[in-house]
Amino acid sequence: MTSKTRKLTNPLALAVLVLLFERPMHPYEMAATMRERRKEASIKLHYGSLYTVIQLLLREGFIKARETLREGRRPEKTVYGLTPAGRAEMHRWLAELVGTPIKEFPWFEAGLSLLPALPPEEALALLEKRVELLKDVIKGIEAGFAFVREMKLPRLFTIESEYHLAQVEAERAFIQKLLPYLCNGADDGIARWRALHRERKAEKPRKKH
Amino acid sequence: MTSKTRKLTNPLALAVLVLLFERPMHPYEMAATMRERRKEASIKLHYGSLYTVIQLLLREGFIKARETLREGRRPEKTVYGLTPAGRAEMHRWLAELVGTPIKEFPWFEAGLSLLPALPPEEALALLEKRVELLKDVIKGIEAGFAFVREMKLPRLFTIESEYHLAQVEAERAFIQKLLPYLCNGADDGIARWRALHRERKAEKPRKKH
DNA sequence: GGGGTCATGTAATAGGTTACATGATTCT
């Protein structure tokens, strides 16, 4: 099954499959484990939809109930486990994620591609602001590393943060390299951009009053 | 309105607002223009949902019908234009996109964070495969630049591709730096990873037959 | 007694995708 034909696209579903590959668990335990491992930092998941996702995984035959526990008068805990199909799907999905680059659509890329709709001076100011904020993000990630190193957690469990850092770092460097062009660029694009927004500014005030 | 309270999150809606900021258009013309400018390369959009999105923009009061044209017996063309609210929303949204970094959730980052669920040798092979594919992606983007340069299009209209290239390049570099660690890493994480999958492999064959 | 955690779920909503349907016009 390729990504095109995959029904479940919610990353929470993959996270659940991986957890159950480790060992059978009941839903609350899954959420607790993921929270403990801070999976929400690297995987887009909403714990609120856990029970929905489990329904879907059941429907697809990827997991099945193993046993139902009851302690005292508390609600029943249903422990789920992977089916062979689930194990296969987990493997296929994860291997695809790791081995095959897919085009992602970061919002910033969309923003850049629509940048000419902002006045040039404003665009410049916003990008400078972004650079500052990115520096804070970078500090935050590095602080996270420092913390993890103190806890003596092996590097293997933080490679996703290393990746995140590399991406953010690259973005920062990219913007800083881009700024001079937007600022002093003498090509036709920049000229037309400036002209367009000068026109607009001349038009608008008429409407007021 | 911040991203938290925004109702329309479909980037196609933003693209439409920006187009109408340029000039009033009818839907088909919007799609044609976006296609011509290859917006689908940098913005996640499905032209099929254009008419749905336009309904939503109308409902929100961001656009309104300007005039309805009919040529011969063809279907009516409704030309839409921005309302003041639409212009404001466009500006707010775009400025936010450009000026404020938000956490994105690339699938590869999720994959890395779940990597221990794959056998180490396989993970390694997949990452090596990914590097090769990334090199192709990079070549593709660079070929795009060459083409654009021949067309004498100003750089301003390709900065989103430059950004994309920077990100992909950073990812390639990151993986190549990571590989030696996964391969020869002598820390506890790698050791436990190898041990876990050795165990699994020893278990599984029993099930067959 | 109250707050926090354990633990499960339901229901409403809707934004978005996909596929389908229609028909005129223009080009080859």
Added chain:
DNA sequence: AGAATCATGTAACCTATTACATGACCCC
């Protein structure tokens, strides 16, 4: 004649999000 383009829309589906609801148990 037939294919491609112009041009608009509908309708089903449905994943996923959000909010709400429930109640036991435990510790201070």
